[in-house]
Amino acid sequence: MNANVSDLDLDWRLIGTIDDIPQQGARCVENGATKIAVFRTAADEIFALEDNCPHKNGPLSQGIVHDGCVTCPLHNWVISLSTGSAQGADEGRSATFPVRLDGRDIYLNLNPGA
């Protein structure tokens, strides 16, 4: 992780508005070498995951978003947007990042969640 700011409050960044991301789609945020995928669901919820599938590092931001999950474009693993965990029989987890909405503005915390 390249973010070396330790004060958590400083790590909340305004990254854009909800209108910048298509419904059931994703956009990426780059933080140094780390790519973070920011997802918007059909119900306008926002989630952020490291843009790497736990299976073979596929870019999750390029997958199809459905029912709180994203299906990886490489081998169809289904990853939960809220927990980052692989669904079904697959095992593995992608790092999640805290996000919050203030009006239509999206704030992302660059420190991965627990």
Place this chain on the structure above:
Amino acid sequence: MSRQKLVIIGNGMAPGRMLEHLFEAQGAYDVTIFNAEPRVNYDRIMLSPVLSGEKSFDDIVIHDDAWYADNGIMLHRGEKVVAIDRDAKTVTSEGGITAAYDKLVIATGSNPFIIPVPGHQLPGVIAYRDLDDVETMKVAAARGGRAVVIGGGLLGLEAAAGLKAQGMEVTVLHLMPTLLERQLDPAAGYLLQKELEGRGIEIRCGANTKQVLGTDKVEGIELEDGTVIDASLVVMAVGIRPNTQLAKDSGLEVGRGIVTDAQMRTSDPDILSVGECVEVGGMVYGLVAPLYQMAKVAAATLTGEAAAFAHAETPTKLKVTGINLYSVGDFGDGPDREDVVLRDAARGSYKRVILKDNKVIGAVLYGDVADGMWYNEFLKSGDCVEAIRETLIFGQAHQGGGVAADPLAAVANLSADAEICGCNGICKGKIVDAINDKGLTSLAEVRAHTKASASCGTCTGLVESVIALTLGDSFEKKAEGMCGCTTLGHGEVRRLIVAKGLKSIPAVMQELEWSTANGCAKCRPALNYYLLSDWPTEYKDDQQSRFINERVHANIQKDGTYSVVPRMWGGMTSADELRAIANVVDKFNIPDVKVTGGQRIDLLGVKKEDLPAVWSDLNDAGLVSGHAYAKGLRTVKTCVGSTWCRFGTQDSTGLGIKLEKFLWGSWTPAKVKLAVTGCPRNCAEATCKDIGVICVDSGYQIVYGGAAGLHIQGTTELGTVKTEEEVLEIAGALTQMYREQGFYLERIYKWADRVGYDTVKAAIFDDLASRRAYYDRFVISQENSQTDPWSERVSGVDKHEFNPLAVFGKADAATSMEPAE
């Protein structure tokens, strides 16, 4: 030791179920069955799906030949019993077979009631009762014309919907003022009538049939008011009569049905009776749940166990796809009753719960029927609902402070004796016990052991929820549908999209009752394709339902970079094109350049953010997207043909280019690859392509349905034509037929294997009018699809796709937020 002899007259669902209970209890009987029908035991509840084409006969067989053999049952098919000798304890069939019994079960069922109006014996007047009737209807439907269904009850309406689905014009005549008056109140009957009329079924209530017209076959119907309706088929579905003749002839007590006590014994204690022929407690029954209860009681009586038949209200459902109604109990008006009604006109839903002394005595639901079971539980328990009266009508999800409408939670809240499967009377506790005791892990196993959801199948979702709750995460839902979101298969979904005029993904999911809020990565791309294919001028492509390759017009590679393939028409290129490609490779540091198997060039390892600029440079040189990523036309491979080759018979390169320019841009169920080869030496390998053209001296031989991937299969010949124009027309028509009928991800060869090569040939090659119609539809579709996606993207469409939303941690981590676009 000599086993007791059990003889059964009739082989329907009730005695079949009775035998299952008997064998389960290891009742020691030698069993002989006489069946007037020449078939094994099948599920009559499912005749309607067989009529509408959603199921086949094999799908609805309950007991196959092996079951009779395994259980040592002697089954006499097509042998109608004509006499019972109660003194000698024997029965004798029409064919002269006599069998002795210790115990006899009469299960002769019922006969459909045919209104004895003039003309009722004409050929073309039928009932709706068994598989023969369904076959007759299907044959009639194939000839087209109008069918008149007399009777707007459950069976009549299912028959009407099935005949409509088979392509007939349909009129329903109903004597009463509203449909299903025994199951629905007038308000719900109105909604149902509106829905059916919206599907093109004509409904005439208050219609009294005077006579059936025709001389040697049905030609029409005349009503009492003088109205004449032309018809080639008349289906009478006005009711059933218990079939009691044999019992009456044998001197047994008969009222409306064969009279039995609560143990299912007739007036002769060695003779039992089950099914629709029975009158028990003064009632006769036609729905399956009470018949199955009779079966269970009879099996207990035969094994010496104590059991008694008890009347219970049976909820009603109509098995017509897309129509949801549920009614139970008593819903007549009365001064001592109170109604709670909720209507939602926009959603076409209607809910009415009838209370008496603060207890639920009936419910009628139309549209939103999810709470039917919940109301039925109150009805059965007789619990006082005063405390929840205010919110009762809003349903279970609104109880207890706004619980979210989670179906799993709703099932979790049901008590152990809550009925899950109405047909078979299976409660939640029984399913849970079976899962735990027998280690069941799948829907199929639960069906096999408990019968839950094994009859009409409408409770399949509930049963799955019970399994999921019992097994927790170890239950993997094995859906039979196109994905886990629906139980419908691809064919049914395609048919219903057209039949119901569904024109958006949300509409499909709503009307076809998707079990998930917005589908999954399997069904969404398929639905997007079906809608695009069926409504080419109206449907707006949903980018978020496309796989990434089709969203960014390039092929994702294992490291997240993309490969870019420009089109080279018919495999031809030029120095200018090659120079442009070379310049792009240098400018964007593209690591690999490869010649593909489809006669073009693949640029591998392009970064996503470079894609628009790469396309822009290629566009400038006249190169467009090769759709190497698409479920659509990929390449048309050619040889050099008569232009250069000393064996070439025709201009195969030129024809290949024409085909590619005509077909490119169309979306298809799976990828489509063509080849045109200049002579039968087949250098362009046309005989393993989706569509191939082999040039010969006299013209062009067209072949299709080849495969050379996981599966290898040579093509099948479609026919030979004389001109290039005919080749183009046939290729377009064939592609269109495949577009309209193929299942998503099903290649042409699989589609043709499924529908039959003869069918395809007849529609595309032999029948010129049909060929033209497909061709015309293809041309219309192409008018909306031949836009180069690269130039569209270069011009700014969905530009956001390629830029990061924000970049941090490069120069100054604290301030480097960049604008989104």
